[in-house]
Amino acid sequence: xxxxxxxxxxxRQGELLALLRHDCGSCHxxxxxxxxxxxxxPSALSGKDPQGLAAAILHGRPGTAxxxxxxxxxxxxxxxxxxxxxxxxxxxx
Ligand code: HEC
Numbered sequence: 001x002x003x004x005x006x007x008x009x010x011x012r013q014g015e016l017l018a019l020l021r022h023d024c025g026s027c028h029x030x031x032x033x034x035x036x037x038x039x040x041x042p043s044a045l046s047g048k049d050p051q052g053l054a055a056a057i058l059h060g061r062p063g064t065a066x067x068x069x070x071x072x073x074x075x076x077x078x079x080x081x082x083x084x085x086x087x088x089x090x091x092x093x
Contacts, residue, residue, distance in 0.1 A: 016084075017089065053086070
């Protein structure tokens with residue numbers, strides 16, 4: 001696997017972005033500015049290791065409200081999402 005992983009298919013990318021808004025957004029805020037969970041904006045994540053973020057997505061953060069998503073996401077998909085978060089996901093308007 002390359003550092004950034006295999007990019008998901010365009011259709012799967014759409015599903016992943018919908019998951020990000022709806023499921024992740026319930027804790028991290030619809031626009032990812034934070035809520036129960038911390039903000040996931042590039043400004044908040046800047047300098048963080050994409051692999052560490054992908055690991056948090058896949059395995060959750062034990063002892064916190066952050067749940068594991070490995071039942072729903074592959075490693076490559078979690079890595080793809082981590083890179084989207086670091087770059088900034090455009091708001092849906
Ligand atoms: C039930 C609430 C909840 C949901 C749903 C949730 N998170 Fe989290 N998330 C958290 C909390 C709380 C933390 C902070 C954990 C900690 O203190 O380390 C966190 C941390 C993270 C981090 C690490 C941020 C950092 O700065 O290190 C990432 C990345 C992340 N979440 C992504 C996601 C993604 C992507 C989804 C959806 C697939 C998601 N989260 C869904 C509550 C949630």
